[in-house]
Amino acid sequence: MRLPDLLALASRSVFEARTRTLLTLLAMSIGVASVVLLTALGEGARRYVIGEFEQLGTDLLIMLPGRTETTGGPPPLFGQTPRDLTIDDSQALLREPSIIKVAPITVGNAPVSHANLEREVTIVGSTPDFFPIRRIRVGVGRQLPDIPADRQSNVIVLGAALKQELFGRHNPLGRWVRVNDRRFRVIGILAPGGESLGTDLGDMAIIPVASAQALFNSPSLFRVLIQASAKEDIEAARQAAIKTIRLRHDGEDDVTIISQDAMLGTFDRILRALTYTVSGIAAISLAVAGILIMNVMLVAVSQRVAEIGLLKALGGSERQVLRLFLTESIMLAGAGAFIGIVLAGLGILLVNQLYPGFPFAAPLWAPLAAVGVALSAGLLFGVLPARRAARLDPVQALSGR
DSSP, X not given: OOXXXXXXXXXXXXXXXXXXXXXXXXXXXXXXXXXXXXXXXXXXXXXXXXXXXXXXXXXXXXXXXXXXXXXXXXXXXXXXXXXOOOHHHHHHGXXXXXXXXXXXXXXXXXXXXXXXXXXXXXXXXXXXXXXXXTTOOEEEEOOXXXXXXXXXXXXXXXXXXXXXXXXXXXXXXXXXXXETTEEEEEEEEEOTTOEXXXXXXXXXXXXXXXXHHHHHTOOSOSEEEEEXXXXXXXXXXXXXXXXXXXXXXXXXXXXXXXXXXXHHHHHHHHHHHHHHHHHHHHHHHHHHHHHHHHHHHHHHHHHXXXXXXXXXXXXXXXHHHHHHHHHHHHHHHHHHHHHHHHHHHHHHHHHHHHOTTSOOOOOTHHHHHHHHHHHHHHHHHHHHHHHHXXXXXXXXXXXXX
């Protein structure tokens, strides 16, 4: 049997059984679309997280108080270490030539109020270098004043959402707000729409680090952000920071320094593994679709016994009958895979229109793998009905038995 004849006969059989064909195409297309869309979701999450980290720059080091070797556990969050990480420690780092900016940070939650309005927000205490290091822009007014880090100043920069909640359309610059029991004068408003590493910058207020330590009665810093002079100087800056703290802390290595590249690599590996896992789970639906193809083809064999008997009586071999039914299975799987790819593409386009800030896109291997698995499932699960059809006795088949 020539290939054109084989394809024509298989196509006729597929189109004649419309209900079974539609159900099979539906199952296979949903399976393929699920694989591609879930892979796109995992890949989009990976790109989003990596992009958020890269916005902070690749020349960033993060110093945490505490060290696993000295505390017997992960670095404490709020300074429960043998020796506090202080403002003076952070400023001493600036003496190193491989370090160009340092931002000591103290963090806490407190109510910010004006008149009869109040909102609980995150209060960040830092220095002017915090803004360029974290790529935070001030929309109106100015950032924190350039004063010594250990000097208190009752000034505050409000997030856009916090400003709207407390002042509405009124200009807050020069006005006073109360944070806990202290008064601060508003000198700036952050640019709206800012978000970094899951933190809503709109619901944030920034004050000088010394003022934050007094406000929360916390002598130890929460973190110290260190910007190296260049990406190539990351390791030199890290070694210099460790050496400086060791000298100031009586020879103890009681801080942990994390590089931005290390964090990027860790998140990249975790999210890639998550993407592969989700894709594998979705691929199970393709196996279910393959089983459906097998059931449909088994029903087709039972309904086409006379046709198979006639084909074999006219000289058709078992191999030709086998090829005929396998061709039908692959045609069903291929058509379902094509429809699934189209549905997945439309879904990705829709999500990108609804959420333009999220990089929702499937990697190239996802549709190729989905189509490959779909065709393999169609071929694998089509073998049993094809072999059953090929082994039918032509005389018994023509007699309808």
